[in-house]
Amino acid sequence: MNGASWLLKMAWRDSRRNRSRLFLFMASIVLGIAALTAIYSLGFNLNNQIDEQAASLLGADMEWVGNKPFEASERALADSVAAATSEEMSFGSMVYFPATGGSRLVQIRALKGDFPYYGTLETLPAAASADFRTGKKALVDQNLLLQYRAGVGDSIKVGEVTFEIAGSLIDAPGQTGIVAAVAPVVYIPLSYLEATGLEQKGSRINYRLLLRMPDPSGVDTFIKNHKERLETAEVTIRTVEDQKDSTGRLFRNLTVFLGLAGFVALLLGCVGVASAVHIYVKEKVNTIAILRCLGVRAKEAFLIFLIQIICIGFTGSLIGALAGSFLQRFLPVLLADFLPFALDPVISVPAIAQGILLGVIISVLFSLISFISIRNISPLHVFRISFEDSPVDKDPLRWLIYSLICVFILVFAFWQLQDWSTAFAFSAGIMGAFLLLVGVARGITWLIRRFFPVHWGYLARQGLANLFRPNNQTVILVVAIGLGTMLICTLLLSRDMLLNQIQVSTSEDRPNMVLFDVQEEQLQALSQLITDRNLPLLQSVPIVNTRLEKMNSLDAAAVRKDSTRRRLQGMFRREYRVTYRDTLSTTEKITKGSWVGQFTNGLVPVSVEAGFADRNRIDLGDTLQFNVQGSLVMASVASLREVDWRGMQTNFVIVFPKGILEEAPQFHVLLTRMPTLDQSADFQQEVVTHYPNVSIVDLSLVFNIVDKITDKVGFVIRFLAGFSMLTGLIVLITSVLISKYQRIRESILLRTLGAVRKQILFITGWEYFFLGAIASLTGIGLAVTASWGLARFSFETDFQPDLLPVTFVFAAITAITVVIGLINSSGILSQSPLEILRQES
Secondary structure: OOOHHHHHHHHHHHHHHHHHHHHHHHHHHHHHHHHHHHHHHHHHHHHHHHHHHHHHHHOOOEEEEEOOOOOHHHHHHHHHHOOEEEEEEEEEEEEEEOOOOEEEEEEEEEEEOOOOOOOOOEEEOOOHHHHHHHOOEEEEEHHHHHHOOOOOOOEEEEOOEEEEEEEEEEEOOOOOHHHHHHOOEEEEEHHHHHHHOOOOOOOOOEEEEEEEOOOHHHHHHHHHHHHHHHHHOOOEEEEHHHHHHHHHHHHHHHHHHHHHHHHHHHHHHHHHHHHHHHHHHHHOHHHHHHHHHOOOOHHHHHHHHHHHHHHHHHHHHHHHHHHHHHHOOOHHHHHHHHOOOOOOOOOOHHHHHHHHHHHHHHHHHHHHHHHHHHHHOOOOHHHHOOOOOOOOOOOOHHHHHHHHHHHHHHHHHHHHHOOHHHHHHHHHHHHHHHHHHHHHHHHHHHHHHHOOOOOOOHHHHHHHHOOOOOOOOHHHHHHHHHHHHHHHHHHHHHHHHHHHHHHHHOOOOOOOEEEEEEEHHHHHHHHHHHHHOOOOEEEEEEEEEEEEEEEOOEEHHHHHHOHHHHHHHHHHHOEEEEEEOOOOOOOEEEEEEOOOOEOOOOOEEEEEEHHHHHHOOOOOOOEEEEEEOOEEEEEEEEEEEEEOOOOOOOOOOEEEOEOOOOOOOOEEEEEEOOOOHHHHHHHHHHHHHHOOOOEEEEHHHHHHHHHHHHHHHHHHHHHHHHHHHHHHHHHHHHHHHHHHHHHHHHHHHHHHOOOOHHHHHHHHHHHHHHHHHHHHHHHHHHHHHHHHHHHHHHOOOOOOOOHHHHHHHHHHHHHHHHHHHHHHHHHHHOOOHHHHHHHHO
16 A cells, blocks of 8 residues: 555646646635634633623722612621622703703712722713712713713712713723613712612612722622622622623624634635535546556555645635634624723634634535545546446435534534533524525526427527536525525515514603603603603503512422522512503513403412513412511412503513502603604603602614614624535535636537637526525525514514615626636637637546
């Protein structure tokens, strides 16, 4: 048997004539590896910087969070273990800019102490982060200042107190651009909070104690010793490790999603590799048979060509990995609004190594589908080659290769997702999509052959017949271009569905302004203000704060002691905002039991949202004991409701009937609609001036922010989907260029029979028009089906697709296919038949 050096030499020599075609194989995997390496590098950089900056993201060693003021015993415990403590109370409230008359709902953070202990409050001027704590001053989000044309030294009114703007807030621990856009932050000293008058009945305030420990390593010991005591007091503890885990989990999910999208692009490229290698092996049958005649064993012939593919796969993966390392520098720009820190991308050697290894493995796997046929080529093929086509490979080993590919996809999915059931679902979806596309391609080919349009013109018939003739590219192009088209069109149609939902929510009969925390004594005056301005009062909803004391015989203490029921702890720790009414709203539907709208006697019949009931094991007839501002109310579950939470109106987990809560302390929510932006601004200014405790949500502003977020998320997804489309385009170019060598003999025959250049050009144009149209239509059909499924089962909305962008995608892909096919064929048409025959010989 010949040695390894001889095999390498033969592989090199044989590749010299076919190097251009081998580089086409390589191009099919470059983009997929580049996408994966960029995403892996992003993941490594994110993990490293989260580890380094976890403390500055939290700003302290420990954070105690509660929904009620801390008791003296809890404060004493914090003071006894911490080297320093800070206190923060945060809540949503309206602010008013006297200079411009503008008002906006913001997140107020009333702060006492030297927080943050790690990281900084980044402000302009820099001294403002300390200066605002010393007087009646505030830090205001920089974008909010720009929006309302305010600056340092101007005033901002929070409740009843006017603060001087000490500086603009650029960044704070854990804050992201998206969060700042939705809820801009305003810091004020805690000592002035009471004077603002914003601590009203029903106000939802988050209380935080922030601790810097003398020795951060003692945090775990403290939690072990005091966790049960603090849980009993309904205090949640968050540590640097918790912050690291939650932040890491969020972006780990993001990189997993992006990684799977990149893997789809790589698999798409490997379909091109498999097709190209199949044609390459068929062209090499004569060469391999001659080698066999010269004494080369079947195994050695197999290894010669396998070495070529390993080298090309390694080279392509290396190029892709290096390109991905460069590309990753642009990903932080795409994700900047979602990151709580500035990401500094560095080259990741593990990411490059993973990309190269993945590229080599997957190139070899997809090449083996055709390479195993080399083992069955005998020396006799030298004499039979003129009379027989390449052997039809029915080697049972092919099924082993298919199995290995399926196992590889499953293992990769599990490596990304760390969950076998999800990995199985992803793998089944990928393989199902490929099989479906292959089935559609073969079905279309059969239909064309079965119902061939014999009455068409000669040129169109010849072009159409090329779709099922030997060496056709129908299956590979339908799979490659169809999958890319499906990804792009599904994204377009899904985005349209989301935007349509927003447009429906902002239609003329829906509210676009919500007034929260309206006190009982303010209700009549605010209702009158709305009607005096000829505005519709669409809803006036009473809200009562209550807590759940018992469910049947279970209470909070019993749940804490029973490890099998600890998941129910949250049910007893939260504060419920409930309402009472005698009718269902338009966003509700009874799924179990009967609606009772009026209380008469006995247990109070309440209605519970079905999802909440399912999560907390609540069923019809269960008894619930509520603590309503100190008074105990015994209730029974009379019905379960399905609630459409997307509706632009108030929805509740628990609804009481009329006749029981009317006398309880309560506040109200009012919903109205503003016809114009000017009316909205005037109305908000008047409300903030006379009722500073009332918070106003301008839904049109929220929808604008949601639209911007959707655009950013959509751009990230389109960025990854673009890799699939570019890979599909490369596969298209590769397949068309490779088919050039298969079409040479056909062109020679047509030219010999008297066909002119124009006729062959039209035949080629018709062939690639049909290929592009079938591939894009298949992808669009699958995208419409997938989008209908999303509309029906996920978005739960009517499916009304906008066909204009889809039509543009169809036209663009079909045109690109035709252009590439014609450019590819121009070289053949410009030469004489004799010259081409000499080249082939």
